[in-house]
Amino acid sequence: MLIAIILAVQYQVVGRYIFNDTPTWAEGLALQLVLYVTALAVAVGVRDAGHIGLESLVSLLPEGLRLKLEVLIHALVALFGAIMVESGWEWTVLKWSDMKPMMHVPVGMDYLALVVAGALIVMFSIEHIVALLRGEDVEPSWH
Numbered sequence: 421m422l423i424a425i426i427l428a429v430q431y432q433v434v435g436r437y438i439f440n441d442t443p444t445w446a447e448g449l450a451l452q453l454v455l456y457v458t459a460l461a462v463a464v465g466v467r468d469a470g471h472i473g474l475e476s477l478v479s480l481l482p483e484g485l486r487l488k489l490e491v492l493i494h495a496l497v498a499l500f501g502a503i504m505v506e507s508g509w510e511w512t513v514l515k516w517s518d519m520k521p522m523m524h525v526p527v528g529m530d531y532l533a534l535v536v537a538g539a540l541i542v543m544f545s546i547e548h549i550v551a552l553l554r555g556e557d558v559e560p561s562w563h
Contacts, residue, residue, distance in 0.1 A: 421460075424477040425453045448522030455530055459537035466497060467544040468560045487552060501541030510532025 432446035478486055480555050514530035551558045 421453050421457045425457070426452050428453070444522045448520055450553065452523070452525075453554045455533045456536075459533040459538055460540070463544060464561055465541035467547075467558070468503070468549045469548065469558070490552055494545045494552070497547035498542045498549075501538045501545060504538030504541065506536050506538075508532070508538055 428446045428450040432450070433442055435446070436442045478489055481489060510533035512528040512535060514528070515531060516526045518527040520523065520527055520529075548558055
């Protein structure tokens with residue numbers, strides 16, 4: 421997707437400055453892809469436990485309390501992901517009949533990124549909770 425963003429922006433720049441004909445769909449495509457890349461990156465951040473946390477405070481707690489707090493944190497992140505799925509789906513359905521003028525695709529596709537990212541966040545949070553309860557570590561995506 422990052423390569424497609426670079427190509428779309430490059431095509432737009434070349435069209436504007438060399439051919440004096442700006443392809444409007446290229447900007448729309450780049451913006452659409454940025455939405456999806458960002459949403460997926462947020463989900464990967466949850467997968468790799470890269471979200472904001474209070475590591476120093478949690479590490480000072482006794483083992484039993486630390487485990488409960490870490491499970492609670494991941495449960496709250498999962499709740500946030502579920503809210504993303506629900507609200508993203510509502511907006512997707514609400515805006516699906518509106519068409520983007522630059523690309524002639526439904527505006528609801530923008531909000532579909534929230535649904536996908538939210539579902540991934542819920543699944544990754546559940547993975548962390550299961551791993552915590554089993555006493556295992558979640559292997560990072562980029563190792």
